[in-house]
Amino acid sequence: MSVENPHKIDVSKLDEIIESYGAKKSNLIAILQKVQEVYRYLPEDAMIYIGTKIEGLSPATVFGVATFYAQFSLEPKGKYEIKVCDGTACHVRGSMPVLNAIRAKLSMPEGQLTSENGLFSLETVSCLGACGLAPVVVINDKVYPQMTSDAITIVLDTLMKEEA
């Protein structure tokens, strides 16, 4: 199993993360969460590293955990993580037009996780627990309530201008 390293995985950074939680099988999810926070996704090499470093785990086992939970991503996420709530309340109040407006604005067809320039990633989530504000969009940790196609386009325009 030859491992190329296109991601330039910083082993000392991984060691630091593993050490901070303790190199134990039971800390795997916390470790993966931290790794995802640092890299914005779970690089394959990082999973292999963790799987060989912690006793009782293996790369295949770590991969199993990473693919079991929806919170983990195996593809790089954008600088801005857009979460469109499509729970029941948001859905009936029009989350789909909002989602389609985002796709159109960012030229992202269905199934694409991250925009071409790597700035935005887009996913739907099932309920954010803010049904009173439906439809809700969360970008990174900021909540945008009662969205419409026009409103979300303005929000995206603002972010794109900041990045330009």
Added chain:
Amino acid sequence: MTNEIKTLFIDGKEVEFTDEPNLLEVIRKAGMNVPTFCYRPDLTSFGACRMCVVEVEGRGIQSSCTMPPEAGLKIHLNTEKTRRIRKTVLELLLANHDKSCLTCDKSGNCELQQYAEEYGIRKIRYPDKALEDYLPVDDSSPSIVRDPNKCILCGACVRACTEFQGHSVLGFANRGSKTVVQPMNGRPLGQVDCVNCGQCAAVCPTGALTIKSDIENVWKEITNKDKKVVVQMAPATRVAIGEMFGLPAGENSIGKMNAALRRIGFDLIFDTNFSADLTIMEEASEFLDRLKSGQNLPLFTSCCPAWVKYLEEHHPDMLNHLSSCKSPMSMLSPVLAKFVPEQLNISRENLVIVGIMPCTAKKYECKRPELTKDGKADTDYVLTTQELGRMIKEAGIDFNALEPEPNDNPFGEYTGAGTIFGASGGVAEAAVRTAYEFATGESLENVDIKELRGTSNRCRDIELDLKGTKLVVRVVSTLKEAEKSIQDIKSGKAQFAMLEVMACPGGCINGGGQPRSCDNSKTKEIRAQGLYKEDSELSLRKSHYNPSIRKLYNEYLQEPNSHKAHELLHTIYKDKFTGSYKDI
């Protein structure tokens, strides 16, 4: 807990139990049975397949493989409800299954096929697996073929990989209807650190994990008139092959095997037991040399190709401990290549060497570049015990009616020390028998070193007295146990001078290529007893008394560890540390 006898009721019958871990074991002990895919007595209970459900009065439906027995329970195995659940499970599994049973490698041995037949599944109420949901078959490994379309997600292979070998090459991935069992990120099995032990295939209830077949290749060679095909068979095969023809486990069928191989068309029949004796000559001498010099101790045995691959890939810094001796199979092949062409007056190119092995990893071993000469593999093909059984059936041979026949000489003669190589502890026992006499110059009176035997205890330390020199020999089976011993060495806790490792639990008699026995954890012990019985019945029981071996040394090899012996019988190992943090 004491072994107090308690009772419970199965279908109204009072049944005794003591320390059985679950209801299923109690049911089986009482001579009854329920179907199961995922329960394997040597692995932890998983409760995944829901086939073993029973109705427990007051508790409803329970999976018998996960429920501990309690005194006074009233359980029912065969009720309207349990039948309905099992049928639904079967229908759901079959709906999602590649049902090309007729051409499946597991056909006739498949538990899904068996239960579908027993439960009279004639119609499946659910739509068939969609064509676009079929996943590619992985045949990248020299030993194992993985067909995810036949996987029922019982998890037996994942547990075998983790609990036996300790490094989980196979794991579950994804979730819900997308769940698959696969190596890391779906990589080909042939490109990850799989040791090819085949225990995953041995516990797989369906055709999802099967042994890669070399039967057609061997038939082709046998049919080719220009070729002479010679064969050697490992010790463990003779006490298991009979199981495929209804004979009891442990019955020594070597004579019938010789006869069957001749009927099939093999030209000369030799025995790996001969080269097991040869291995002992070399390895015992190597061991004594190391004891004298104090270097590279403890000595690791090197017969098990899964263990060798594991060490190369995970602990290359320990390779100096590994005996440089080739495995018995790989010792005999170059000896045959050297002497048989002359004997038969043919060229080496026209000699085909086949090994019959209890082992799927031997299929990998025979492809190791270290074990080739002039670009030609020393051993051309390895067939597992299962494959030989199939060839015997294909050839229309009535195995049970065969008259036992002897094998061919000189590479067929063996001692009892050679035959016990097939059981965990056997290599160490054989080595001690010879090493004692080499070291002390005295005769070892009691050759039965019973402390080294036993298939259930996977790690044993035995102290030996080499005429004043006390030393400890450790015997382990499974790589999980081997890893613990390696950690003992690295942390300076190890006191042993020799470490015998066999990757399969209980040794080669329980190898991945043996006839299926995963539903019965006693089979391996019975097979081992078959080998110890043959050992006790042979007149010669120490390798260095094998007359053919003595002749080989007198006429060619000169002495153990000589230059010629090294050329023919020893090998090298390589640092193959991959798939780990060192690469990144």
